Amino acid sequence: MQLTNTTVLGTGVLGSQILFQTAYHGLPAIGFDISDEALHAASGRLDALVAEYASFFGDPAKAQAARESIQLTTDLAQAVKGADLVIEAVPENLEIKEQTYQKLAALAPQHTIFATNSSTLLPSDIAPFTGRPEKFLALHYANNIWKNNTGEVMGTASTSAEAYEAVVDFAERTGLVPIRVLKEQPGYVLNSLLVPFLESASHLLVNEVADAATIDTTWKLGTGAPYGPFEIYDIVGLNTAYHISSHGDETSKKFAELLKNEYIDHGKLGVATGEGFYKYN
Template identity: 80%
Template sequence: MNLNNTTVLGTGILGSQIIFQTAYHGLPVVGYDISDEALAAAAQRLDLLVQRYADFFDGGDRTKAQAARDSIRLSSDLADAVKDADLVIEAVPEALAIKQDTYERLAKVAPAHSVFATNSSTLLPSMIAPHTGRPDKFLALHYANEVWKNNTGEVMGTAQTGEEAYEAVVDFAERTGLVAIRVLKEQPGYVLNSLLVPFLQAASGLLVNGVADAPTIDKTWKIATGAPKGPFEIYDIVGLNTAYNISSMGDETNKKFAQLLKTEYIDKGKLGQATGEGFYKYN
């Protein structure tokens, strides 16, 4: 099983990075989203990634990164987007109902040989597998944000995932510049977010309970541990929509934080680094 032609469903912050990472490493890739408006926003994200990749890999030379950008095709027609797909990577919003509906529609139009991989940050793939129509060819491939430098690819199957599909996704991860992390059993949050999410939730709890403001919490963590970023800087990188979706499924403190995110940030268009403002302002 050789996974070359790739389609990424969802062209948000991380979806766009997955698309660009795949193209930069020489594989054909199509980005799908639900509307031409969403694709226009995706095109802008992809254009900005050209310089990020050029600076990180090529000393500022844009030749290879621009060629990768030029190779990417975008589509708002699901059947068109997946017609040649060996691998479909799903990066739609972190809401179970949305993901389940996406896979039910995908199963009707994708080629029979296509492998499906979810990039869900917190949901177990077994919660989605019955909706895929091919549980033996379904598993999780989880990317970290700023994937070009934070290049882990966590591969996690279900009890129904076939060994051939699992190994093919490990191989795909490695061919697209990732360090493949074999997660040996289903775990909400894989390895990375099992460590990261409790850390971020501890910070949001300090904020909503009035213990300290966001800059103070970030400053404390960075000075005391030598970490390059504090939790609220990480929230801005991840995106406040994602933070909202995850927090709204938690306990009362998490839901209080979700409400804060919605009223003070998301409803005002402050979604994090991608929009130029979240907990902090960005150029």
């Protein structure tokens, strides 16, 4: 089974990157979202990715061709009618995902494999809504896919070996390094390492041990890492950080409150909006 025609549900920051990464490696890619406004925003993100890919890979013509090949639609039936693989990147809310998969299951061809990009929900939480648990699993992308090119593949007890291997093959053909997650794990491999690190930094900030810039500088000087934790928060997006922290311990909830009051309520969501803990051009 080789997966070629790809549909991405949800065209936010990561959904747009998944579309571009897929198209850049020569596969047909269609993006679906629920409104024209969402697609207008997605179009702007995709336009901006042309420069990112051209700079990183050194092939402006290929990057522009990838952008021009991507289709966007608000018609779910049209989006999935020829799909071999549907990658779901809708908000991290189980109710929204349930509604999405119930609609998807009724419209997608029987051969279509479904893959969730969920960072916080296990695929087994979602599988009952898909109507085809044997053809459902997780394919988790890291932000800035073109350079942070891991593709974490995680199935459930119901996922068929054929579907799993088909998604591993798809990951390889679209420029990813497949990470075979051998059993379900909240946070996969990457976020199981990353989230405790970011949480430790947020606790230092909330407990007034040091400010964000000092914490970042300490980490970068001490380890040689290119980014500090609060720079990573800005890259990931402060909305995502807020949702994760609001379900943590009391200190994490204080951090979530700080994010909301000092940043999110003022439209400072990180790199995507030009300002978060830092300002960006």
